[in-house]
Amino acid sequence: MSAPILKLDDVYTDIAQYHVLHGVSMDVPEGGVHVLLGRNGAGKTTTLRTIMGLWQARQGAITFRGKTIAGLHTSDIARHGIAYVPENMGIFGGLTVEENMRLASTDGQFDPDRLKWIYMLFPALETFWTKSAWSLSGGQKQMLAIARAIIEKRDLILIDEPTKGLAPAIIHNMISAFREVAQETTILLVEQNFLFAKSLGQTVAVIDDGHIVHTGSMAALVEDQELQTRLLSLSLDSHQ
Numbered sequence: 134m135s136a137p138i139l140k141l142d143d144v145y146t147d148i149a150q151y152h153v154l155h156g157v158s159m160d161v162p163e164g165g166v167h168v169l170l171g172r173n174g175a176g177k178t179t180t181l182r183t184i185m186g187l188w189q190a191r192q193g194a195i196t197f198r199g200k201t202i203a204g205l206h207t208s209d210i211a212r213h214g215i216a217y218v219p220e221n222m223g224i225f226g227g228l229t230v231e232e233n234m235r236l237a238s239t240d241g242q243f244d245p246d247r248l249k250w251i252y253m254l255f256p257a258l259e260t261f262w263t264k265s266a267w268s269l270s271g272g273q274k275q276m277l278a279i280a281r282a283i284i285e286k287r288d289l290i291l292i293d294e295p296t297k298g299l300a301p302a303i304i305h306n307m308i309s310a311f312r313e314v315a316q317e318t319t320i321l322l323v324e325q326n327f328l329f330a331k332s333l334g335q336t337v338a339v340i341d342d343g344h345i346v347h348t349g350s351m352a353a354l355v356e357d358q359e360l361q362t363r364l365l366s367l368s369l370d371s372h373q
């Protein structure tokens with residue numbers, strides 16, 4: 134397996150007086166999709182926000198391509214080539230799809246080939262290009278959020294529960310889109326939907342109560358029923 138693109142080493146994060154991450158260590162290999170599983174409140178979002186500098190780690194190291202990013206401002210972390218799609222998607226409902234996309238690009242311009250590629254991944258965005266983001270369905274909003282993250286080539290994309298509340302047909306489209314995106318970018322995916330996670334992930338880490346309790350290949354987890362039962366009872370709402 135390739136060298137990690139992102140490495141967390143013994144990361145502790147507090148939110149106000151609450152100790153949320155208690156020494157998270159995790160390697161994200163370069164290329165493909167890597168999944169962080171965990172039940173509600175386990176610390177998945179906090180891990181992503183800590184990587185992005187939206188929460189500051191109290192202790193521990195975070196390195197991206199071998200360079201320390203812990204302590205940097207979020208915009209500097211983004212400039213390293215890391216994009217973040219938060220659980221609430223972070224889109225601007227009062228703006229059109231086009232305006233949302235322009236705001237996500239560094240200079241407000243689009244590379245026409247890149248835009249064509251994004252339309253191919255998410256045809257609804259072309260259809261609703263001039264429409265307000267409020268008018269999109271939940272799945273289309275999620276597509277817009279992901280499209281914003283890939284409007285320029287990134288090295289790493291952190292995505293928080295993209296399938297939450299989506300219909301199976303939309304999730305199916307998401308799988309194809311993620312496979313395509315993962316051809317050029319490493320994806321760290323937070324998920325509770327194990328069917329989605331296992332169809333995409335190369336590696337998996339399971340977090341519980343602010344600790345990483347398992348890391349390994351997704352294939353090994355899929356094959357090992359006993360391990361799945363033990364870990365998935367910790368990590369998922371259900372065996373979806």
Ligand SMILES: Nc1ncnc2c1ncn2[C@@H]1O[C@H](COP(=O)(O)OP(=O)(O)OP(=O)(O)O)[C@@H](O)[C@H]1O
Nearest residue numbers: 148149151153171172173174175176177178179180
């Ligand atoms: N802003 C906050 N203030 C106080 N506590 C918080 C805050 N955000 C998160 N927490 C707490 O930190 C813990 C981890 O939350 P986090 O959002 O990282 O979990 P999660 O694994 O992403 O869960 P979910 O699947 O519900 O999003 C939870 O106990 C949560 O209540």
